[in-house]
Amino acid sequence: MTVADGAARIAPESVAIVDLAAVARNVSRFVLLADGAQVMVVVKANGYGHGAVEVARAAIQGGASWLGVADLAEAFELRDAHIDAPLLAWLHESHENFTAALEAGIDIGVSDLDQLESVVRAQHAVGAGPASVHLKLDTGLGRNGADEPNWAALFDEARRLELTGVLRVRGIFSHLANADDAEDALQLERLHRGIEGARRAGLQPQLRHLASTAAALRLPPMRLDLVRIGIGAYGLSPFDGGGSAELGLQPAMTLRSTVVAVAPSSDADFAAHSGIVPLGYGDGIPPQAAGRIHVTGDAGPLLVTRIESDHLVVEPVSPGNDVVRGDAVTLFGDPSEGVTAVDDWARAADTINYEIVTRLGDRVAREYVS
CATH class of the missing domain: 3.20.20.10 (Alanine racemase)
Structure with missing residues (x-):
């Protein structure tokens, strides 16, 4: 092999x-x-x-x-x-x-x-x-x-x-x-x-x-x-105000990753761990969104505190919502499913939703479902 x-x-x-x-x-x-x-x-x-x-x-x-x-x-x-x-x-x-x-x-x-x-x-x-x-x-x-x-x-x-x-x-x-x-x-x-x-x-x-x-x-x-x-x-809206659902559209892309490492948090106000997720601005994740965007982990919402070239750091936002190595993290997807929208990332990065999905790099695998 x-x-x-x-x-x-x-x-x-x-x-x-x-x-x-x-x-x-x-x-x-x-x-x-x-x-x-x-x-x-x-x-x-x-x-x-x-x-x-x-x-x-x-x-x-x-x-x-x-x-x-x-x-x-x-x-x-x-x-x-x-x-x-x-x-x-x-x-x-x-x-x-x-x-x-x-x-x-x-x-x-x-x-x-x-x-x-x-x-x-x-x-x-x-x-x-x-x-x-x-x-x-x-x-x-x-x-x-x-x-x-x-x-x-x-x-x-x-x-x-x-x-x-x-x-x-x-x-x-x-x-x-x-x-x-x-x-x-x-x-x-x-x-x-x-x-x-x-x-x-x-x-x-x-x-x-x-x-x-x-x-x-x-x-x-x-x-x-x-x-x-x-x-x-x-499935994305071309308008600044209003999302996909009110236009009768469904976002087609969901971006998921995994917590690959944890460390004691230096950012949370309570005892918690930081999670390392292997996606960064080298993959097209906009670094200016750090500190302004939440994503969804297995235990609930997580704040993205830093975005580096090859990884980003997430922190739990409340006690009992800690991160564990191997946890799944959904960065964005269809907001009707309770996850962060591409539009949320666009607002956090002061850009448009077109850019968030288009700039996603080749290191991120695409998986097709129907």
């Missing part, structure tokens, strides 16, 4: 349990909410830390008709796993080589004329049918997408290329800044202005898309032909 074989048989002390049935149910909720619009589930950043391939399969089971990723490496991971659902990747360099992407049937988000030219070169190299692109317009986020003064030239060139059979413009889209309702409404107005300009140029996009999770939930006019669901598919 090799060393690797032996290690593989040892249950990990820390594990992120991902409930794929919860993902499918969350997606089904958005399918109903979309009221006829198609649903794209975004699995960028390794499915927000949950596992891109596994989440993608669960999303399709839940009724998603599209998958979305940021870049081509993420798209290829899905295709290599034999996931053949419609797939859009939208963040590229201007002179990206799209040959392998077209061979894999990946739709390309195009933000400028240079990217359009790169798609044409790839299509000529592949020599198959027309490449499928979605033109991305910047309507106010300022992250990527064509600026409004450049829209007309982009539309005209795309239409010229459509007429030659090199490509087809399947979609036109943008990203919301989610600043406030008034700015979101202005972005929708700008997108409609862009779509009208595209149609005047002769383009007939099948898919207009703008809404992310927040807009899909609260702003029906934003839903258009397709909604792109990110954090909501994982």
Whole structure:
């Protein structure tokens, strides 16, 4: 038996349990909410830390008709796993080589004329049918997408290329800044202005898309032909106020570990022990949450007093609630089950729930249940 074989048989002390049935149910909720619009589930950043391939399969089971990723490496991971659902990747360099992407049937988000030219070169190299692109317009986020003064030239060139059979413009889209309702409404107005300009140029996009999770939930006019669901598919709220349950969502990830050592406490106001849990900021646990967050141990709530690179320290919060080596510790999960929520960690760390789950490192094993 090799060393690797032996290690593989040892249950990990820390594990992120991902409930794929919860993902499918969350997606089904958005399918109903979309009221006829198609649903794209975004699995960028390794499915927000949950596992891109596994989440993608669960999303399709839940009724998603599209998958979305940021870049081509993420798209290829899905295709290599034999996931053949419609797939859009939208963040590229201007002179990206799209040959392998077209061979894999990946739709390309195009933000400028240079990217359009790169798609044409790839299509000529592949020599198959027309490449499928979605033109991305910047309507106010300022992250990527064509600026409004450049829209007309982009539309005209795309239409010229459509007429030659090199490509087809399947979609036109943008990203919301989610600043406030008034700015979101202005972005929708700008997108409609862009779509009208595209149609005047002769383009007939099948898919207009703008809404992310927040807009899909609260702003029906934003839903258009397709909604792109990110954090909501994982059961987390995109809003500062309110949690998952009131949105009809179920958090999919539960992070658990074990007390691997104990020592007399120097922090508790009563006779107790500190517990050492093998998760730290090297695993993505935010150190700024120390002293501000409670987790759940076998005997009850525990205060996280320190977060180091490879471990954190927990203390009982009341007499009779001591920690023992081997105790299970749940850092976060579904709050309806009486454990700390991801949102609690986000507040304690002065960040957002997206970051808490996405930054969880590869040293933490993922275990999938359904």
